[in-house]
Amino acid sequence: MWEGDSTTGDLSIFGSYLLICGETGNDASTQDVKVISEAEDSNDADCGYVYNDNVSDLSYLHPDSTSDGWPNTPSSPDHSPPPNALITLSTPSTPGVKKSPRQIPKTLPPCRICGDPASGFHYGVNSCEACKGFYRRTLKSHRPHRCRGGGENCVIKGGNPRKICGFCRYRRCLSLGMCPEAIKPGRYTHTKRTQDTLEVLQMKAKASGCAVSDEEVDSIVQQLLKMDNHVLTNTYVSEHVIAHKHTKVFEEQRLKRETFGLHNDVLADDLYNDIYRRTGIDVDNRKYLINFFATCIEKHVPGYVRFAKGVPGFSDLPVKDQITLLKHGREEFWIIGSYRGFNSEHRTFVAPNGTAWTEMDYRHRMGQEFATYEFDMADKLKALRLSPPETVVLKTLCLTASDRCALEDPGKAEALQVRLMQVYLRLVRRRQEEEQRGVVAASMGCVVNLRDMSQLSRISSYQRALFREALDTHPVLRELVTFPGDT
Known part of the structure; x- marks a missing residue:
C-alpha cells in the first residue's frame, strides 16, 4: 500500500466507485462525502475512452454505428469522469479492534491414489499422508507386494488403508507418476495452487x-x-x-x-x-x-x-x-x-x-x-x-x-x-x-x-x-x- 492512502477512510478512492456504481440509494448520503478534485482533469492523454453517464445509451461502446466498425468517439472527447464519479467516503471504524489478516486457504483436490483428502504435492502427485507414507515405505523396503484379489485390478479407495491391496495401490502410484525424482522442495508454487484450485x-x-x-x-x-x-x-x-x-x-x-x-x-x-x-x-x-x-x-x-x-x-x-x-x-x-x-x-x-x-x-x-x-x-x-x-x-x-x-x-x-x-x-x-x-x-x-x-x-x-x-x-x-x- 502506498503512503498517504489512508486519509480517505477505509474505502479510499477506488472503493468509493463500488458505492457510486452500486445503486446504494440513501445509504451513501449519510456518509461523509467529498469530491476528489485533484483526480479530475489531471490527465490529458487522448486514450479514446468515452464515458456516458446515461446508462441506457450504450452505443458509444460498441461498433454498430460507425463507418470503421469501432466505438463512436467524438473528435475532442471529454476524458474526465462523470460528475460525482470520484468521491471518498469516511467510514466509522471500531476503536481498539484490529482484525488479523486472513490467510489464503490452501485448496487441494482429493488424493489421486485413494480419493481421501490430500495433504499436499508428494513425489509429484497430489496425495494424502497415508499414500505418501505407503509409497515412501515401499521404496525403502524393496519388498514385492502381492495382489490380494489375484486379478491385479483391486479397487483403491480410502477409509481403512490396511484393507487396501498393496500391489494395486503401488501400481497406481507408479501409473500416476509418483517417483523420488519428482520431489519439489520449497514453497507451494503460484501455478500449482491455481491448478489445484481450478480442479x-x-x-x-x-x-x-x-x-x-x-x-x-x-x-x-x-x-x-x-x-x-x-x-x-x-x-x-x-x-x-x-x-x-x-x-x-x-x-x-x-x-x-x-x-x-x-x-x-x-x-x-x-x-x-x-x-x-x-x-x-x-x-x-x-x-x-x-x-x-x-x-x-x-x-x-x-x-x-x-x-x-x-x-x-x-x-x-x-x-x-x-x-x-x-x-x-x-x-x-x-x-x-x-x-x-x-x-x-x-x-x-x-x-x-x-x-x-x-x-x-x-x-x-x-x-x-x-x-x-x-x-x-x-x-x-x-x-x-x-x-x-x-x-x-x-x-x-x-x-x-x-x-x-x-x-x-x-x-x-x-x-x-x-x-x-x-x-x-x-x-x-x-x-x-x-x-x-x-x-x-x-x-x-x-x-x-x-x-x-x-x-x-x-x-x-x-x-x-x-x-x-x-x-x-x-x-x-x-x-x-x-x-x-x-x-
Missing part, C-alpha cells in the same frame, strides 16, 4: 446438488452480457475490421523503419534512465506510453466496477472483498476482453477503443518478457474459439477468484465462483459434440496461464521506476494496482 472448483460445480437450469444459465448470461456494455471490449468487433487495423499499423511501422532506419532493439531500463536523467529526453517514448496506458486503465475503472456490481451475487460480498477481487482480477479480466486484438503474425495489437500498437510499444511499456507472454496468451485464448457468452462468463470467473487473496468471507466468494463455473460448463456442453472436446481443460489451462501473466505484470510494473512514478499522477490506478506480496 476443485470444477469438481464442486459438477457435484453440486443444486445445478443451474437452462433458464438460470440464460438469465445469468443475459445479465452479464448486459453489464458487458459498460466495459470496453473487442469481443463484438468483426474480424475484418480488426484485420484492417493490423495491416494499417504494420505497414506504417514498416515504412518508418525503412525511412528512418529504426531497429527493434529496446534500451535497457538502466540506460534509458541514465539518458533521461542527463538530458530529460524521452528517447523511445516509453515515458509517454506508460502514462498513456495508465490514463486509459484509469478511465476503464468506472465501467469495470459497474460490470462487477451487475454480476449476480457480487454485491452480496463484503465491500472489502469486492475491492480486493476487483484489484486482483483486473489483468485477466482485461486480456479476456481484448485478446482478439492481438496479431502474432504482424506483432501488433488493436485495443478495444480502436487504437493500434506494435509489440515494440509493449516492450517499452512492460519489457520483452511480458510482451511476448501476452501475445502468446492471446493465441491460446483464440484457440478456444469462445462465443461472446462463454467469453463474458470466463472473465467473470477470473474476476471472482477467491483463492489468490485474503478475503473476509471466502466461502461466499467461492460459492459465487462455483455457480459461474456451472454456467460455463453448461455453455460448453451446448457446443456441437466435436467442438466440446478439451475445451474446459484448455480453458482452465488458460486461466492458470493468465494468473502467471498477472503475476508477471505485477513484478514487471514494480521493477519499472517510470510506472511507479505514473501512479503518483493517477490516484485511481494507484488504488487499483497490486504489487508482489499484496494480499
Whole structure:
C-alpha cells in the first residue's frame, strides 16, 4: 500500500466507485462525502475512452454505428469522469479492534491414489499422508507386494488403508507418476495452487446438488452480457475490421523503419534512465506510453466496477472483498476482453477503443518478457474459439477468484465462483459434440496461464521506476494496482 492512502477512510478512492456504481440509494448520503478534485482533469492523454453517464445509451461502446466498425468517439472527447464519479467516503471504524489478516486457504483436490483428502504435492502427485507414507515405505523396503484379489485390478479407495491391496495401490502410484525424482522442495508454487484450485472448483460445480437450469444459465448470461456494455471490449468487433487495423499499423511501422532506419532493439531500463536523467529526453517514448496506458486503465475503472456490481451475487460480498477481487482480477479480466486484438503474425495489437500498437510499444511499456507472454496468451485464448457468452462468463470467473487473496468471507466468494463455473460448463456442453472436446481443460489451462501473466505484470510494473512514478499522477490506478506480496 502506498503512503498517504489512508486519509480517505477505509474505502479510499477506488472503493468509493463500488458505492457510486452500486445503486446504494440513501445509504451513501449519510456518509461523509467529498469530491476528489485533484483526480479530475489531471490527465490529458487522448486514450479514446468515452464515458456516458446515461446508462441506457450504450452505443458509444460498441461498433454498430460507425463507418470503421469501432466505438463512436467524438473528435475532442471529454476524458474526465462523470460528475460525482470520484468521491471518498469516511467510514466509522471500531476503536481498539484490529482484525488479523486472513490467510489464503490452501485448496487441494482429493488424493489421486485413494480419493481421501490430500495433504499436499508428494513425489509429484497430489496425495494424502497415508499414500505418501505407503509409497515412501515401499521404496525403502524393496519388498514385492502381492495382489490380494489375484486379478491385479483391486479397487483403491480410502477409509481403512490396511484393507487396501498393496500391489494395486503401488501400481497406481507408479501409473500416476509418483517417483523420488519428482520431489519439489520449497514453497507451494503460484501455478500449482491455481491448478489445484481450478480442479476443485470444477469438481464442486459438477457435484453440486443444486445445478443451474437452462433458464438460470440464460438469465445469468443475459445479465452479464448486459453489464458487458459498460466495459470496453473487442469481443463484438468483426474480424475484418480488426484485420484492417493490423495491416494499417504494420505497414506504417514498416515504412518508418525503412525511412528512418529504426531497429527493434529496446534500451535497457538502466540506460534509458541514465539518458533521461542527463538530458530529460524521452528517447523511445516509453515515458509517454506508460502514462498513456495508465490514463486509459484509469478511465476503464468506472465501467469495470459497474460490470462487477451487475454480476449476480457480487454485491452480496463484503465491500472489502469486492475491492480486493476487483484489484486482483483486473489483468485477466482485461486480456479476456481484448485478446482478439492481438496479431502474432504482424506483432501488433488493436485495443478495444480502436487504437493500434506494435509489440515494440509493449516492450517499452512492460519489457520483452511480458510482451511476448501476452501475445502468446492471446493465441491460446483464440484457440478456444469462445462465443461472446462463454467469453463474458470466463472473465467473470477470473474476476471472482477467491483463492489468490485474503478475503473476509471466502466461502461466499467461492460459492459465487462455483455457480459461474456451472454456467460455463453448461455453455460448453451446448457446443456441437466435436467442438466440446478439451475445451474446459484448455480453458482452465488458460486461466492458470493468465494468473502467471498477472503475476508477471505485477513484478514487471514494480521493477519499472517510470510506472511507479505514473501512479503518483493517477490516484485511481494507484488504488487499483497490486504489487508482489499484496494480499
